[in-house]
Amino acid sequence: MFFHLFRYLAGCIIGATLYLALLRVIASIARRNAVQKYRCQAPAAYPHKDPFFGLDSVRDAICAAKARSSIARQIHQYAQYGSTFSSKFFTTPVISTIEPENVKAVLSTHFEDYSVGSRRKEAFFPLLGRSIFQVDGPQWKHSRHLLQSCFARDQVDDLQVLDVHVSKLINALPTNGAMVDLGDWFPRLTADVTTACFFGHTIDSLGNDSLSFGAEFVKAIHDAQDGCEERWKIGVFAKVVPQREFYRNVKRIHDFMDQHIETAIASFNSSSRISKDNKAQQDRHVFLHDLREVTDDRQVLRDELLTIFIASVDTSAAVLTNLFFVLAKRPDIWQLLRNEVAPLSGGKPDIDQLQSMRYHQYCLKESLRLHPIALSNSRTAYKDTILPRGGGADYQSPVFVAKGTMVAFGIAAMHRSKSLWGEDADEFRPERWGNEKQSWKFIPFNGGPRVCIGERFAMNLTTYTLVRLVQSFHSLESQDDGDWVEGAHLACTSHNGAKVILRAS
Ligand code: HEM
Numbered sequence: 001m002f003f004h005l006f007r008y009l010a011g012c013i014i015g016a017t018l019y020l021a022l023l024r025v026i027a028s029i030a031r032r033n034a035v036q037k038y039r040c041q042a043p044a045a046y047p048h049k050d051p052f053f054g055l056d057s058v059r060d061a062i063c064a065a066k067a068r069s070s071i072a073r074q075i076h077q078y079a080q081y082g083s084t085f086s087s088k089f090f091t092t093p094v095i096s097t098i099e100p101e102n103v104k105a106v107l108s109t110h111f112e113d114y115s116v117g118s119r120r121k122e123a124f125f126p127l128l129g130r131s132i133f134q135v136d137g138p139q140w141k142h143s144r145h146l147l148q149s150c151f152a153r154d155q156v157d158d159l160q161v162l163d164v165h166v167s168k169l170i171n172a173l174p175t176n177g178a179m180v181d182l183g184d185w186f187p188r189l190t191a192d193v194t195t196a197c198f199f200g201h202t203i204d205s206l207g208n209d210s211l212s213f214g215a216e217f218v219k220a221i222h223d224a225q226d227g228c229e230e231r232w233k234i235g236v237f238a239k240v241v242p243q244r245e246f247y248r249n250v251k252r253i254h255d256f257m258d259q260h261i262e263t264a265i266a267s268f269n270s271s272s273r274i275s276k277d278n279k280a281q282q283d284r285h286v287f288l289h290d291l292r293e294v295t296d297d298r299q300v301l302r303d304e305l306l307t308i309f310i311a312s313v314d315t316s317a318a319v320l321t322n323l324f325f326v327l328a329k330r331p332d333i334w335q336l337l338r339n340e341v342a343p344l345s346g347g348k349p350d351i352d353q354l355q356s357m358r359y360h361q362y363c364l365k366e367s368l369r370l371h372p373i374a375l376s377n378s379r380t381a382y383k384d385t386i387l388p389r390g391g392g393a394d395y396q397s398p399v400f401v402a403k404g405t406m407v408a409f410g411i412a413a414m415h416r417s418k419s420l421w422g423e424d425a426d427e428f429r430p431e432r433w434g435n436e437k438q439s440w441k442f443i444p445f446n447g448g449p450r451v452c453i454g455e456r457f458a459m460n461l462t463t464y465t466l467v468r469l470v471q472s473f474h475s476l477e478s479q480d481d482g483d484w485v486e487g488a489h490l491a492c493t494s495h496n497g498a499k500v501i502l503r504a505s
Helices: 002-037 055-066 070-081 100-109 118-128 137-151 160-172 182-199 215-239 244-269 276-283 287-294 298-327 331-344 351-355 358-370 411-415 430-434 455-472
Strands: 084-089 092-097 179-181 376-381 385-391 397-401 406-410 473-478 499-504
Touching: 055 070, 055 084, 055 215, 070 084, 070 406, 070 411, 084 385, 092 385, 100 385, 100 406, 118 215, 118 244, 118 298, 118 376, 137 287, 137 298, 160 182, 160 455, 179 182, 182 244, 182 287, 182 298, 182 455, 182 499, 215 244, 215 298, 244 287, 244 298, 287 298, 298 331, 298 358, 298 455, 298 473, 331 358, 331 455, 331 473, 351 455, 358 430, 358 455, 376 411, 406 411, 455 473
Parallel strands: 092 406
Antiparallel strands: 084 092, 179 499, 376 406, 385 397, 473 499
Protein backbone atom coordinates (compact mmCIF):
# COMPACT_ATOMS: atom_id res chain seq x y z
CA MET A 1 0.00 0.00 0.00
CA PHE A 2 2.72 2.40 1.10
CA PHE A 3 4.84 1.39 -1.89
CA HIS A 4 1.97 2.17 -4.31
CA LEU A 5 1.44 5.58 -2.78
CA PHE A 6 5.16 6.28 -3.00
CA ARG A 7 5.22 5.21 -6.67
CA TYR A 8 2.20 7.37 -7.43
CA LEU A 9 3.75 10.47 -5.75
CA ALA A 10 7.12 9.91 -7.43
CA GLY A 11 5.30 9.63 -10.78
CA CYS A 12 3.48 12.91 -10.16
CA ILE A 13 6.70 14.74 -9.25
CA ILE A 14 8.57 13.38 -12.29
CA GLY A 15 5.60 14.23 -14.55
CA ALA A 16 5.36 17.79 -13.22
CA THR A 17 9.12 18.29 -13.56
CA LEU A 18 9.08 17.06 -17.15
CA TYR A 19 6.09 19.26 -17.93
CA LEU A 20 7.82 22.37 -16.49
CA ALA A 21 11.03 21.50 -18.36
CA LEU A 22 9.02 21.16 -21.58
CA LEU A 23 7.40 24.57 -20.99
CA ARG A 24 10.85 26.09 -20.50
CA VAL A 25 12.15 24.55 -23.70
CA ILE A 26 9.09 25.80 -25.64
CA ALA A 27 9.53 29.31 -24.13
CA SER A 28 13.22 29.38 -24.93
CA ILE A 29 12.57 28.28 -28.56
CA ALA A 30 9.89 30.98 -28.87
CA ARG A 31 12.34 33.53 -27.44
CA ARG A 32 15.10 32.49 -29.80
CA ASN A 33 12.69 32.75 -32.74
CA ALA A 34 11.53 36.21 -31.63
CA VAL A 35 15.11 37.40 -31.20
CA GLN A 36 15.92 36.19 -34.73
CA LYS A 37 12.72 37.46 -36.30
CA TYR A 38 13.07 41.01 -34.93
CA ARG A 39 16.89 41.00 -35.17
CA CYS A 40 17.16 41.82 -31.48
CA GLN A 41 20.54 42.56 -29.93
CA ALA A 42 21.45 42.76 -26.27
CA PRO A 43 21.79 46.24 -24.74
CA ALA A 44 24.95 47.27 -22.85
CA ALA A 45 25.22 45.65 -19.41
CA TYR A 46 25.63 47.59 -16.16
CA PRO A 47 28.89 46.40 -14.51
CA HIS A 48 27.44 45.13 -11.24
CA LYS A 49 29.80 44.41 -8.37
CA ASP A 50 27.10 42.07 -7.09
CA PRO A 51 26.07 40.12 -10.22
CA PHE A 52 23.45 38.05 -8.36
CA PHE A 53 21.16 40.63 -6.78
CA GLY A 54 22.56 43.95 -8.03
CA LEU A 55 22.72 45.17 -4.41
CA ASP A 56 25.55 47.58 -5.27
CA SER A 57 23.16 49.49 -7.52
CA VAL A 58 20.38 49.49 -4.90
CA ARG A 59 22.84 50.86 -2.31
CA ASP A 60 24.09 53.55 -4.76
CA ALA A 61 20.52 54.63 -5.52
CA ILE A 62 19.73 54.97 -1.80
CA CYS A 63 22.95 56.94 -1.17
CA ALA A 64 22.28 59.23 -4.17
CA ALA A 65 18.75 59.96 -2.92
CA LYS A 66 20.15 60.82 0.54
CA ALA A 67 22.82 63.07 -1.02
CA ARG A 68 20.13 64.73 -3.21
CA SER A 69 21.98 63.71 -6.32
CA SER A 70 19.57 61.22 -7.92
CA ILE A 71 19.28 63.36 -11.06
CA ALA A 72 23.08 63.64 -11.42
CA ARG A 73 23.45 59.86 -10.89
CA GLN A 74 20.80 59.13 -13.51
CA ILE A 75 22.42 61.43 -16.09
CA HIS A 76 25.85 59.97 -15.34
CA GLN A 77 24.63 56.38 -15.78
CA TYR A 78 23.10 56.98 -19.20
CA ALA A 79 26.19 58.94 -20.30
CA GLN A 80 28.39 56.05 -19.23
CA TYR A 81 26.40 52.97 -20.34
CA GLY A 82 24.36 54.35 -23.23
CA SER A 83 20.74 55.31 -23.78
CA THR A 84 19.58 51.75 -22.99
CA PHE A 85 21.31 49.30 -20.65
CA SER A 86 20.50 46.19 -18.64
CA SER A 87 21.00 45.60 -14.92
CA LYS A 88 19.57 43.70 -11.96
CA PHE A 89 17.27 44.78 -9.17
CA PHE A 90 17.36 41.94 -6.65
CA THR A 91 16.21 38.97 -8.73
CA THR A 92 14.44 41.09 -11.35
CA PRO A 93 16.17 41.80 -14.67
CA VAL A 94 15.94 45.50 -15.56
CA ILE A 95 16.28 47.39 -18.83
CA SER A 96 16.80 51.12 -18.31
CA THR A 97 16.18 53.44 -21.22
CA ILE A 98 15.86 57.07 -22.28
CA GLU A 99 14.97 56.28 -25.90
CA PRO A 100 11.68 58.08 -26.66
CA GLU A 101 10.69 55.25 -29.06
CA ASN A 102 11.02 52.76 -26.20
CA VAL A 103 9.00 54.95 -23.85
CA LYS A 104 6.29 55.14 -26.50
CA ALA A 105 6.31 51.33 -26.91
CA VAL A 106 5.99 50.70 -23.16
CA LEU A 107 3.36 53.33 -22.44
CA SER A 108 1.37 53.25 -25.64
CA THR A 109 1.93 50.93 -28.61
CA HIS A 110 2.71 47.84 -26.45
CA PHE A 111 0.67 49.01 -23.45
CA GLU A 112 -1.06 45.64 -23.06
CA ASP A 113 2.30 43.87 -22.63
CA TYR A 114 3.08 45.65 -19.35
CA SER A 115 1.84 45.99 -15.78
CA VAL A 116 2.73 48.63 -13.18
CA GLY A 117 4.58 45.81 -11.43
CA SER A 118 4.10 43.84 -8.24
CA ARG A 119 6.96 45.65 -6.49
CA ARG A 120 5.17 49.00 -6.71
CA LYS A 121 1.88 47.39 -5.72
CA GLU A 122 3.41 45.81 -2.63
CA ALA A 123 5.30 48.96 -1.68
CA PHE A 124 2.22 51.20 -1.79
CA PHE A 125 -0.39 48.67 -0.68
CA PRO A 126 -0.50 49.62 3.04
CA LEU A 127 -1.15 53.27 2.10
CA LEU A 128 -3.21 53.13 -1.10
CA GLY A 129 -4.80 49.66 -1.04
CA ARG A 130 -6.16 48.69 -4.45
CA SER A 131 -6.88 52.11 -5.90
CA ILE A 132 -6.46 53.11 -9.56
CA PHE A 133 -2.73 53.66 -9.02
CA GLN A 134 -2.29 50.07 -7.88
CA VAL A 135 -4.19 47.88 -10.30
CA ASP A 136 -3.95 46.66 -13.89
CA GLY A 137 -6.24 45.17 -16.54
CA PRO A 138 -10.02 45.17 -16.02
CA GLN A 139 -9.73 46.51 -12.44
CA TRP A 140 -7.75 49.50 -13.69
CA LYS A 141 -10.22 50.12 -16.53
CA HIS A 142 -13.06 50.08 -13.98
CA SER A 143 -11.30 52.60 -11.69
CA ARG A 144 -10.36 54.84 -14.62
CA HIS A 145 -13.96 54.79 -15.86
CA LEU A 146 -15.19 55.80 -12.39
CA LEU A 147 -12.86 58.78 -12.30
CA GLN A 148 -13.54 59.95 -15.84
CA SER A 149 -16.68 62.01 -15.14
CA CYS A 150 -14.84 64.18 -12.61
CA PHE A 151 -12.13 64.97 -15.11
CA ALA A 152 -14.42 65.90 -18.00
CA ARG A 153 -13.44 69.18 -19.64
CA ASP A 154 -16.40 71.20 -18.36
CA GLN A 155 -15.43 70.11 -14.85
CA VAL A 156 -11.75 70.88 -14.89
CA ASP A 157 -12.15 74.05 -16.97
CA ASP A 158 -14.42 75.59 -14.35
CA LEU A 159 -12.16 78.17 -12.69
CA GLN A 160 -14.65 79.34 -10.04
CA VAL A 161 -13.56 77.05 -7.22
CA LEU A 162 -9.93 77.58 -8.15
CA ASP A 163 -10.34 81.32 -7.93
CA VAL A 164 -11.73 81.23 -4.37
CA HIS A 165 -8.59 79.54 -3.08
CA VAL A 166 -6.02 81.38 -5.22
CA SER A 167 -7.54 84.67 -4.00
CA LYS A 168 -7.16 83.48 -0.41
CA LEU A 169 -3.52 82.68 -1.07
CA ILE A 170 -2.84 86.11 -2.58
CA ASN A 171 -4.48 87.83 0.38
CA ALA A 172 -2.43 85.77 2.82
CA LEU A 173 0.99 86.49 1.28
CA PRO A 174 3.02 89.33 2.86
CA THR A 175 3.72 92.38 0.70
CA ASN A 176 5.64 94.40 3.30
CA GLY A 177 9.08 93.20 2.25
CA ALA A 178 9.03 90.19 4.57
CA MET A 179 10.56 86.98 3.30
CA VAL A 180 8.11 84.15 2.59
CA ASP A 181 8.74 80.56 1.58
CA LEU A 182 6.20 79.83 -1.15
CA GLY A 183 7.09 76.16 -0.74
CA ASP A 184 5.11 76.28 2.55
CA TRP A 185 2.08 77.90 0.95
CA PHE A 186 1.57 76.06 -2.33
CA PRO A 187 0.75 72.70 -0.67
CA ARG A 188 -1.97 74.46 1.35
CA LEU A 189 -3.42 75.92 -1.84
CA THR A 190 -3.37 72.62 -3.71
CA ALA A 191 -4.78 70.71 -0.70
CA ASP A 192 -7.67 73.19 -0.39
CA VAL A 193 -8.45 73.12 -4.12
CA THR A 194 -8.19 69.32 -4.38
CA THR A 195 -10.47 68.66 -1.41
CA ALA A 196 -12.97 71.27 -2.66
CA CYS A 197 -13.11 69.85 -6.18
CA PHE A 198 -12.92 66.12 -5.50
CA PHE A 199 -14.24 65.65 -1.96
CA GLY A 200 -16.88 68.37 -2.18
CA HIS A 201 -15.63 69.87 1.09
CA THR A 202 -12.41 71.87 1.40
CA ILE A 203 -10.02 71.42 4.30
CA ASP A 204 -9.55 75.22 4.01
CA SER A 205 -6.01 75.32 5.32
CA LEU A 206 -5.55 78.80 3.80
CA GLY A 207 -8.59 80.03 5.71
CA ASN A 208 -6.91 79.05 8.94
CA ASP A 209 -4.51 81.53 10.53
CA SER A 210 -2.02 79.04 11.80
CA LEU A 211 0.60 77.75 9.35
CA SER A 212 0.67 74.58 11.39
CA PHE A 213 -2.92 73.73 10.46
CA GLY A 214 -2.94 70.27 8.93
CA ALA A 215 0.85 70.20 9.29
CA GLU A 216 0.74 66.93 11.16
CA PHE A 217 -1.34 65.35 8.42
CA VAL A 218 0.87 66.76 5.64
CA LYS A 219 3.98 65.51 7.43
CA ALA A 220 2.44 62.08 7.88
CA ILE A 221 1.67 62.02 4.13
CA HIS A 222 5.26 62.94 3.26
CA ASP A 223 6.73 60.42 5.66
CA ALA A 224 4.39 57.67 4.52
CA GLN A 225 5.26 58.32 0.85
CA ASP A 226 8.94 58.22 1.75
CA GLY A 227 8.22 54.95 3.55
CA CYS A 228 6.57 53.53 0.40
CA GLU A 229 9.55 54.60 -1.70
CA GLU A 230 11.90 52.96 0.80
CA ARG A 231 9.80 49.78 0.67
CA TRP A 232 10.04 49.88 -3.11
CA LYS A 233 13.81 50.19 -2.96
CA ILE A 234 14.39 47.41 -0.46
CA GLY A 235 12.02 45.05 -2.30
CA VAL A 236 11.48 41.67 -0.60
CA PHE A 237 13.24 42.91 2.57
CA ALA A 238 10.23 45.17 3.22
CA LYS A 239 8.53 42.06 4.59
CA VAL A 240 11.14 41.64 7.34
CA VAL A 241 12.37 45.18 8.11
CA PRO A 242 10.25 46.62 10.97
CA GLN A 243 8.40 49.76 9.84
CA ARG A 244 6.55 50.81 12.97
CA GLU A 245 6.71 54.53 12.23
CA PHE A 246 5.55 53.95 8.65
CA TYR A 247 2.48 52.03 9.81
CA ARG A 248 1.77 54.66 12.49
CA ASN A 249 1.76 57.34 9.75
CA VAL A 250 -0.47 55.22 7.53
CA LYS A 251 -2.94 54.90 10.40
CA ARG A 252 -2.86 58.66 11.06
CA ILE A 253 -3.60 59.34 7.39
CA HIS A 254 -6.38 56.78 7.18
CA ASP A 255 -8.02 58.15 10.34
CA PHE A 256 -7.83 61.68 8.95
CA MET A 257 -9.28 60.60 5.59
CA ASP A 258 -12.08 58.58 7.21
CA GLN A 259 -13.04 61.56 9.32
CA HIS A 260 -12.93 63.90 6.32
CA ILE A 261 -15.01 61.51 4.19
CA GLU A 262 -17.68 61.36 6.90
CA THR A 263 -17.76 65.17 7.12
CA ALA A 264 -17.99 65.48 3.32
CA ILE A 265 -20.79 62.88 3.17
CA ALA A 266 -22.68 64.63 5.98
CA SER A 267 -22.42 67.96 4.20
CA PHE A 268 -23.57 66.31 0.95
CA ASN A 269 -26.54 64.75 2.73
CA SER A 270 -27.65 68.14 3.98
CA SER A 271 -27.65 69.45 0.39
CA SER A 272 -31.27 70.58 0.79
CA ARG A 273 -29.80 73.43 2.79
CA ILE A 274 -27.48 74.55 -0.05
CA SER A 275 -27.14 78.27 -0.24
CA LYS A 276 -27.06 79.97 -3.61
CA ASP A 277 -23.34 80.69 -3.16
CA ASN A 278 -22.64 76.99 -2.99
CA LYS A 279 -24.65 76.20 -6.09
CA ALA A 280 -21.65 76.27 -8.45
CA GLN A 281 -19.82 73.84 -6.21
CA GLN A 282 -22.85 71.56 -5.95
CA ASP A 283 -23.32 71.51 -9.74
CA ARG A 284 -19.87 70.00 -10.22
CA HIS A 285 -19.35 66.29 -10.39
CA VAL A 286 -17.73 65.62 -7.04
CA PHE A 287 -15.68 62.47 -7.18
CA LEU A 288 -16.65 61.35 -3.70
CA HIS A 289 -20.36 61.68 -4.52
CA ASP A 290 -20.03 59.90 -7.88
CA LEU A 291 -18.13 57.12 -6.19
CA ARG A 292 -20.75 56.79 -3.50
CA GLU A 293 -23.39 56.12 -6.14
CA VAL A 294 -21.44 52.98 -6.99
CA THR A 295 -20.20 51.86 -3.60
CA ASP A 296 -20.61 52.62 0.06
CA ASP A 297 -17.53 50.60 0.91
CA ARG A 298 -15.54 53.01 3.08
CA GLN A 299 -12.23 51.33 2.23
CA VAL A 300 -12.80 51.81 -1.53
CA LEU A 301 -13.82 55.43 -0.94
CA ARG A 302 -10.72 56.05 1.15
CA ASP A 303 -8.28 54.29 -1.21
CA GLU A 304 -9.44 56.19 -4.29
CA LEU A 305 -9.75 59.56 -2.53
CA LEU A 306 -6.39 59.26 -0.86
CA THR A 307 -4.84 58.39 -4.22
CA ILE A 308 -6.37 61.51 -5.80
CA PHE A 309 -5.22 63.59 -2.84
CA ILE A 310 -1.63 62.31 -2.99
CA ALA A 311 -1.50 62.39 -6.81
CA SER A 312 -2.72 65.97 -6.88
CA VAL A 313 -1.51 67.91 -3.84
CA ASP A 314 2.24 67.35 -3.68
CA THR A 315 2.72 67.19 -7.44
CA SER A 316 0.96 70.46 -8.26
CA ALA A 317 2.57 72.21 -5.28
CA ALA A 318 5.99 70.89 -6.35
CA VAL A 319 5.56 72.29 -9.87
CA LEU A 320 4.71 75.73 -8.49
CA THR A 321 7.53 75.67 -5.94
CA ASN A 322 10.12 74.58 -8.51
CA LEU A 323 8.93 77.20 -10.99
CA PHE A 324 8.91 80.05 -8.46
CA PHE A 325 12.38 79.06 -7.26
CA VAL A 326 13.63 79.69 -10.80
CA LEU A 327 11.46 82.74 -11.55
CA ALA A 328 12.65 84.52 -8.41
CA LYS A 329 16.15 84.50 -9.91
CA ARG A 330 14.98 85.57 -13.37
CA PRO A 331 13.48 89.10 -13.34
CA ASP A 332 13.73 89.10 -17.17
CA ILE A 333 11.26 86.19 -17.38
CA TRP A 334 9.01 87.73 -14.70
CA GLN A 335 8.78 90.86 -16.85
CA LEU A 336 7.82 88.83 -19.95
CA LEU A 337 5.09 87.16 -17.89
CA ARG A 338 3.91 90.59 -16.71
CA ASN A 339 3.76 91.72 -20.35
CA GLU A 340 1.56 88.76 -21.23
CA VAL A 341 -1.01 89.50 -18.50
CA ALA A 342 -1.06 93.26 -19.21
CA PRO A 343 -3.96 93.08 -21.75
CA LEU A 344 -6.19 91.70 -18.95
CA SER A 345 -5.81 95.07 -17.12
CA GLY A 346 -5.94 93.27 -13.78
CA GLY A 347 -9.08 91.29 -14.64
CA LYS A 348 -9.26 87.57 -13.90
CA PRO A 349 -8.72 85.37 -16.95
CA ASP A 350 -11.47 83.07 -18.20
CA ILE A 351 -10.56 79.60 -19.43
CA ASP A 352 -9.99 80.70 -23.06
CA GLN A 353 -7.74 83.56 -22.00
CA LEU A 354 -5.88 81.25 -19.63
CA GLN A 355 -5.21 78.71 -22.33
CA SER A 356 -4.01 81.36 -24.74
CA MET A 357 -1.28 82.52 -22.33
CA ARG A 358 1.50 80.91 -24.33
CA TYR A 359 4.47 82.22 -22.37
CA HIS A 360 2.96 81.16 -19.04
CA GLN A 361 2.50 77.65 -20.41
CA TYR A 362 6.03 77.59 -21.80
CA CYS A 363 7.37 78.43 -18.33
CA LEU A 364 5.39 75.61 -16.73
CA LYS A 365 6.49 73.11 -19.36
CA GLU A 366 10.09 74.22 -19.03
CA SER A 367 9.87 73.72 -15.27
CA LEU A 368 8.39 70.23 -15.78
CA ARG A 369 11.17 69.44 -18.26
CA LEU A 370 14.09 70.58 -16.10
CA HIS A 371 12.58 69.58 -12.75
CA PRO A 372 10.17 66.72 -13.46
CA ILE A 373 8.05 65.68 -10.50
CA ALA A 374 8.62 61.96 -11.09
CA LEU A 375 12.33 61.52 -11.79
CA SER A 376 11.85 58.01 -13.14
CA ASN A 377 9.16 55.42 -13.70
CA SER A 378 8.91 51.78 -14.71
CA ARG A 379 6.69 49.00 -15.97
CA THR A 380 7.06 45.22 -15.77
CA ALA A 381 6.55 42.97 -18.82
CA TYR A 382 3.51 40.69 -18.47
CA LYS A 383 4.81 38.59 -21.35
CA ASP A 384 7.77 38.37 -23.72
CA THR A 385 7.90 41.53 -25.83
CA ILE A 386 10.21 43.83 -27.79
CA LEU A 387 11.62 47.33 -27.36
CA PRO A 388 12.25 48.99 -30.73
CA ARG A 389 15.69 50.48 -29.88
CA GLY A 390 18.69 50.19 -27.61
CA GLY A 391 20.44 46.96 -28.66
CA GLY A 392 23.86 46.44 -30.21
CA ALA A 393 26.91 48.67 -30.26
CA ASP A 394 25.04 51.58 -31.87
CA TYR A 395 21.95 51.18 -29.60
CA GLN A 396 19.73 51.05 -32.70
CA SER A 397 18.64 47.38 -32.77
CA PRO A 398 15.45 46.12 -31.12
CA VAL A 399 15.85 44.63 -27.65
CA PHE A 400 14.15 41.45 -26.50
CA VAL A 401 12.27 41.88 -23.19
CA ALA A 402 11.58 38.63 -21.38
CA LYS A 403 8.42 38.25 -19.30
CA GLY A 404 9.03 39.60 -15.77
CA THR A 405 11.65 42.17 -16.88
CA MET A 406 11.28 45.67 -15.46
CA VAL A 407 11.64 48.44 -18.05
CA ALA A 408 12.67 51.65 -16.27
CA PHE A 409 12.79 55.05 -17.94
CA GLY A 410 14.96 57.87 -16.63
CA ILE A 411 12.64 60.82 -17.05
CA ALA A 412 15.06 63.38 -15.56
CA ALA A 413 17.92 62.22 -17.80
CA MET A 414 15.72 62.09 -20.90
CA HIS A 415 14.37 65.60 -20.22
CA ARG A 416 17.95 66.91 -20.09
CA SER A 417 19.52 64.85 -22.86
CA LYS A 418 21.56 67.13 -25.11
CA SER A 419 21.01 64.85 -28.09
CA LEU A 420 17.25 65.27 -27.67
CA TRP A 421 17.05 68.93 -26.58
CA GLY A 422 20.23 70.58 -27.87
CA GLU A 423 23.32 71.95 -26.18
CA ASP A 424 21.31 74.27 -23.91
CA ALA A 425 19.34 71.34 -22.44
CA ASP A 426 20.45 72.30 -18.90
CA GLU A 427 19.20 75.87 -19.20
CA PHE A 428 15.76 77.17 -18.23
CA ARG A 429 14.69 78.62 -21.58
CA PRO A 430 10.88 78.80 -21.97
CA GLU A 431 11.20 80.09 -25.55
CA ARG A 432 12.31 76.63 -26.73
CA TRP A 433 8.67 75.53 -26.50
CA GLY A 434 7.79 77.81 -29.44
CA ASN A 435 9.49 75.24 -31.70
CA GLU A 436 8.74 71.99 -29.86
CA LYS A 437 6.03 69.55 -30.91
CA GLN A 438 4.30 66.95 -28.73
CA SER A 439 6.73 64.03 -28.45
CA TRP A 440 7.71 61.07 -26.31
CA LYS A 441 10.88 62.77 -25.12
CA PHE A 442 8.75 64.87 -22.73
CA ILE A 443 6.64 62.77 -20.35
CA PRO A 444 6.04 64.68 -17.07
CA PHE A 445 2.50 63.24 -16.98
CA ASN A 446 3.37 59.86 -18.52
CA GLY A 447 1.54 59.06 -21.75
CA GLY A 448 -0.71 56.55 -23.50
CA PRO A 449 -3.88 55.08 -21.96
CA ARG A 450 -2.49 55.52 -18.45
CA VAL A 451 -1.52 59.16 -18.87
CA CYS A 452 -2.09 61.24 -15.72
CA ILE A 453 -5.84 61.70 -15.51
CA GLY A 454 -5.35 65.03 -13.72
CA GLU A 455 -3.06 66.62 -16.33
CA ARG A 456 -5.53 69.23 -17.57
CA PHE A 457 -6.70 69.99 -14.03
CA ALA A 458 -3.08 70.39 -12.89
CA MET A 459 -2.20 72.63 -15.83
CA ASN A 460 -5.26 74.83 -15.20
CA LEU A 461 -4.48 75.02 -11.48
CA THR A 462 -0.82 75.88 -11.92
CA THR A 463 -1.30 78.26 -14.87
CA TYR A 464 -4.15 80.10 -13.13
CA THR A 465 -2.09 80.47 -9.95
CA LEU A 466 0.88 81.74 -11.95
CA VAL A 467 -1.23 84.28 -13.88
CA ARG A 468 -2.87 85.64 -10.74
CA LEU A 469 0.42 85.93 -8.85
CA VAL A 470 2.07 87.65 -11.83
CA GLN A 471 -0.85 90.09 -11.92
CA SER A 472 -0.68 90.74 -8.18
CA PHE A 473 3.07 91.23 -7.67
CA HIS A 474 5.22 93.47 -9.78
CA SER A 475 8.40 91.85 -8.55
CA LEU A 476 9.67 88.66 -7.02
CA GLU A 477 13.13 88.58 -5.40
CA SER A 478 14.91 85.37 -4.49
CA GLN A 479 16.21 85.08 -0.92
CA ASP A 480 18.23 81.99 -1.73
CA ASP A 481 21.81 82.31 -3.01
CA GLY A 482 22.14 78.66 -3.97
CA ASP A 483 21.12 76.57 -6.95
CA TRP A 484 18.00 74.44 -7.07
CA VAL A 485 18.53 71.30 -4.97
CA GLU A 486 16.38 68.21 -5.46
CA GLY A 487 14.13 67.21 -2.60
CA ALA A 488 14.11 63.58 -1.57
CA HIS A 489 10.33 63.07 -1.61
CA LEU A 490 8.36 61.08 -4.13
CA ALA A 491 7.18 64.30 -5.80
CA CYS A 492 10.51 65.96 -6.50
CA THR A 493 10.30 69.49 -5.16
CA SER A 494 12.96 72.11 -4.42
CA HIS A 495 14.63 70.97 -1.18
CA ASN A 496 15.02 74.60 -0.08
CA GLY A 497 11.50 75.63 -1.05
CA ALA A 498 11.11 78.99 -2.81
CA LYS A 499 12.14 81.77 -0.43
CA VAL A 500 11.17 85.12 -1.89
CA ILE A 501 10.17 88.71 -1.23
CA LEU A 502 7.06 89.82 -3.11
CA ARG A 503 6.21 93.44 -4.00
CA ALA A 504 2.58 94.20 -4.74
CA SER A 505 1.61 95.80 -8.07
C1 HEM B 1 1.71 68.73 -12.13
C2 HEM B 1 1.10 67.82 -11.43
C3 HEM B 1 1.06 66.36 -11.77
C4 HEM B 1 2.05 65.56 -12.28
C5 HEM B 1 3.46 65.97 -12.67
C6 HEM B 1 1.49 64.23 -12.40
C7 HEM B 1 2.17 63.13 -12.91
C8 HEM B 1 1.62 61.87 -13.05
C9 HEM B 1 2.31 60.73 -13.58
C10 HEM B 1 3.75 60.72 -14.07
C11 HEM B 1 1.45 59.68 -13.56
C12 HEM B 1 1.72 58.25 -14.02
C13 HEM B 1 2.04 57.35 -12.85
C14 HEM B 1 2.18 55.93 -13.34
O1 HEM B 1 1.27 55.37 -13.93
O2 HEM B 1 3.24 55.33 -13.10
C15 HEM B 1 0.21 60.15 -12.99
C16 HEM B 1 -0.90 59.37 -12.79
C17 HEM B 1 -2.02 59.80 -12.15
N1 HEM B 1 -2.30 61.08 -11.75
FE1 HEM B 1 -1.11 62.69 -11.98
N2 HEM B 1 0.21 64.25 -11.94
C18 HEM B 1 -0.10 65.53 -11.58
C19 HEM B 1 -1.29 65.99 -11.09
C20 HEM B 1 -2.39 65.21 -10.86
C21 HEM B 1 -3.64 65.71 -10.36
C22 HEM B 1 -3.95 67.17 -10.09
C23 HEM B 1 -4.45 64.62 -10.19
C24 HEM B 1 -5.85 64.54 -9.69
C25 HEM B 1 -6.56 65.53 -9.27
C26 HEM B 1 -3.70 63.46 -10.62
C27 HEM B 1 -4.19 62.17 -10.61
C28 HEM B 1 -3.53 61.09 -11.13
C29 HEM B 1 -4.07 59.74 -11.13
C30 HEM B 1 -5.39 59.30 -10.52
C31 HEM B 1 -3.13 58.94 -11.78
C32 HEM B 1 -3.24 57.43 -12.06
C33 HEM B 1 -3.80 57.29 -13.46
C34 HEM B 1 -3.91 55.87 -13.93
O3 HEM B 1 -3.17 55.00 -13.44
O4 HEM B 1 -4.74 55.62 -14.81
N3 HEM B 1 -2.46 63.86 -11.02
N4 HEM B 1 0.34 61.49 -12.70
